[in-house]
Amino acid sequence: MRLLCSVLVGAIVLLAPSVWAQSPPPPGAQVFFANLQDGAVVKSPFLVKFGAEGVKITRAGINIPGTGHHHLLINTELTAEDKGYSIPQDARHLHFGGGQTEVELNLDPGTYTLMMVLGDGDHVPFEPMITSDKITITVE
Numbered sequence: 001m002r003l004l005c006s007v008l009v010g011a012i013v014l015l016a017p018s019v020w021a022q023s024p025p026p027p028g029a030q031v032f033f034a035n036l037q038d039g040a041v042v043k044s045p046f047l048v049k050f051g052a053e054g055v056k057i058t059r060a061g062i063n064i065p066g067t068g069h070h071h072l073l074i075n076t077e078l079t080a081e082d083k084g085y086s087i088p089q090d091a092r093h094l095h096f097g098g099g100q101t102e103v104e105l106n107l108d109p110g111t112y113t114l115m116m117v118l119g120d121g122d123h124v125p126f127e128p129m130i131t132s133d134k135i136t137i138t139v140e
Contacts, residue, residue: 022127028054060097063121
Protein backbone atom coordinates (compact mmCIF):
# COMPACT_ATOMS: atom_id res chain seq x y z
CA MET A 1 0.00 0.00 0.00
CA ARG A 2 2.83 2.39 0.87
CA LEU A 3 4.46 1.73 -2.51
CA LEU A 4 1.17 2.37 -4.32
CA CYS A 5 0.73 5.70 -2.48
CA SER A 6 4.29 6.72 -3.36
CA VAL A 7 3.71 5.90 -7.02
CA LEU A 8 0.43 7.85 -7.08
CA VAL A 9 1.95 10.90 -5.39
CA GLY A 10 4.87 10.79 -7.83
CA ALA A 11 2.49 10.62 -10.79
CA ILE A 12 0.50 13.59 -9.51
CA VAL A 13 3.67 15.65 -9.09
CA LEU A 14 4.81 14.79 -12.62
CA LEU A 15 1.43 15.59 -14.16
CA ALA A 16 0.79 18.81 -12.23
CA PRO A 17 1.61 22.10 -13.98
CA SER A 18 5.12 23.20 -13.15
CA VAL A 19 5.46 26.19 -10.83
CA TRP A 20 8.65 28.12 -11.44
CA ALA A 21 10.18 31.20 -9.93
CA GLN A 22 9.42 34.11 -12.20
CA SER A 23 12.34 36.11 -13.51
CA PRO A 24 12.34 39.89 -13.59
CA PRO A 25 12.02 41.21 -17.14
CA PRO A 26 14.94 42.70 -19.00
CA PRO A 27 14.81 46.49 -18.39
CA GLY A 28 12.84 48.21 -21.14
CA ALA A 29 11.88 44.97 -22.87
CA GLN A 30 8.81 45.04 -25.07
CA VAL A 31 7.20 42.83 -27.71
CA PHE A 32 4.88 43.86 -30.52
CA PHE A 33 3.43 42.77 -33.84
CA ALA A 34 5.85 44.03 -36.48
CA ASN A 35 3.53 43.62 -39.48
CA LEU A 36 -0.06 43.51 -38.16
CA GLN A 37 -2.22 46.20 -36.64
CA ASP A 38 -5.44 46.07 -34.68
CA GLY A 39 -8.34 45.71 -37.14
CA ALA A 40 -6.25 44.12 -39.92
CA VAL A 41 -8.04 42.01 -42.53
CA VAL A 42 -5.97 39.09 -43.85
CA LYS A 43 -6.32 35.98 -45.98
CA SER A 44 -4.98 32.61 -44.83
CA PRO A 45 -2.25 31.72 -44.80
CA PHE A 46 -0.72 34.95 -43.52
CA LEU A 47 2.60 35.92 -41.97
CA VAL A 48 2.90 37.17 -38.40
CA LYS A 49 6.19 38.89 -37.58
CA PHE A 50 7.17 39.25 -33.92
CA GLY A 51 8.97 42.42 -32.91
CA ALA A 52 11.04 42.82 -29.77
CA GLU A 53 13.13 45.56 -28.20
CA GLY A 54 15.31 45.48 -25.11
CA VAL A 55 15.57 41.69 -25.09
CA LYS A 56 17.58 39.12 -27.03
CA ILE A 57 15.33 36.44 -28.52
CA THR A 58 16.78 32.98 -27.90
CA ARG A 59 15.57 29.41 -27.87
CA ALA A 60 13.83 27.80 -24.92
CA GLY A 61 16.12 26.28 -22.32
CA ILE A 62 18.40 29.31 -22.23
CA ASN A 63 18.07 31.16 -18.94
CA ILE A 64 20.47 34.04 -19.36
CA PRO A 65 19.34 37.44 -18.06
CA GLY A 66 18.14 39.68 -20.89
CA THR A 67 16.87 36.79 -23.03
CA GLY A 68 13.49 35.21 -23.78
CA HIS A 69 11.34 33.76 -26.52
CA HIS A 70 7.93 34.41 -28.05
CA HIS A 71 4.53 32.85 -27.37
CA LEU A 72 1.46 33.72 -29.44
CA LEU A 73 -1.94 33.57 -27.78
CA ILE A 74 -4.96 33.15 -30.04
CA ASN A 75 -8.42 33.98 -28.64
CA THR A 76 -7.14 33.68 -25.07
CA GLU A 77 -5.02 35.48 -22.50
CA LEU A 78 -3.02 34.63 -19.43
CA THR A 79 -4.77 35.30 -16.15
CA ALA A 80 -3.30 36.23 -12.79
CA GLU A 81 -3.61 32.55 -11.84
CA ASP A 82 -1.41 31.61 -14.82
CA LYS A 83 1.52 33.68 -13.54
CA GLY A 84 4.37 31.58 -12.25
CA TYR A 85 3.48 28.62 -14.44
CA SER A 86 4.85 27.46 -17.76
CA ILE A 87 2.67 28.83 -20.55
CA PRO A 88 0.46 25.98 -21.85
CA GLN A 89 1.19 24.61 -25.30
CA ASP A 90 -1.92 23.98 -27.39
CA ALA A 91 -3.84 25.42 -30.36
CA ARG A 92 -4.45 28.69 -28.47
CA HIS A 93 -0.96 29.01 -26.92
CA LEU A 94 1.72 28.70 -29.62
CA HIS A 95 5.35 28.36 -28.50
CA PHE A 96 8.33 29.58 -30.47
CA GLY A 97 11.02 27.95 -28.38
CA GLY A 98 13.38 27.72 -31.32
CA GLY A 99 13.86 31.50 -31.15
CA GLN A 100 11.58 32.08 -34.15
CA THR A 101 10.56 35.66 -34.91
CA GLU A 102 7.76 34.93 -37.36
CA VAL A 103 5.15 32.32 -38.24
CA GLU A 104 2.80 31.62 -41.11
CA LEU A 105 -0.69 31.06 -39.69
CA ASN A 106 -3.49 29.28 -41.45
CA LEU A 107 -6.72 30.16 -39.65
CA ASP A 108 -10.31 29.56 -40.74
CA PRO A 109 -12.32 32.64 -41.72
CA GLY A 110 -13.47 34.60 -38.69
CA THR A 111 -12.44 37.16 -36.10
CA TYR A 112 -9.51 36.44 -33.80
CA THR A 113 -7.64 38.15 -30.99
CA LEU A 114 -3.86 37.82 -30.96
CA MET A 115 -1.43 38.68 -28.19
CA MET A 116 2.25 37.96 -27.72
CA VAL A 117 3.81 37.01 -24.38
CA LEU A 118 7.53 36.89 -23.76
CA GLY A 119 8.64 33.84 -21.81
CA ASP A 120 11.91 32.93 -20.16
CA GLY A 121 13.88 29.80 -20.97
CA ASP A 122 11.35 27.68 -19.06
CA HIS A 123 8.32 29.18 -20.91
CA VAL A 124 7.36 31.14 -17.79
CA PRO A 125 6.16 34.74 -18.28
CA PHE A 126 8.33 37.39 -16.67
CA GLU A 127 7.09 39.28 -13.61
CA PRO A 128 5.72 41.71 -14.52
CA MET A 129 4.59 40.09 -17.77
CA ILE A 130 5.87 41.45 -21.06
CA THR A 131 3.01 41.32 -23.54
CA SER A 132 2.11 43.00 -26.78
CA ASP A 133 -1.10 44.93 -27.14
CA LYS A 134 -3.96 42.56 -27.84
CA ILE A 135 -5.10 43.02 -31.43
CA THR A 136 -8.18 41.83 -33.26
CA ILE A 137 -7.86 40.62 -36.84
CA THR A 138 -10.37 39.32 -39.37
CA VAL A 139 -9.46 36.36 -41.56
CA GLU A 140 -11.42 36.29 -44.83
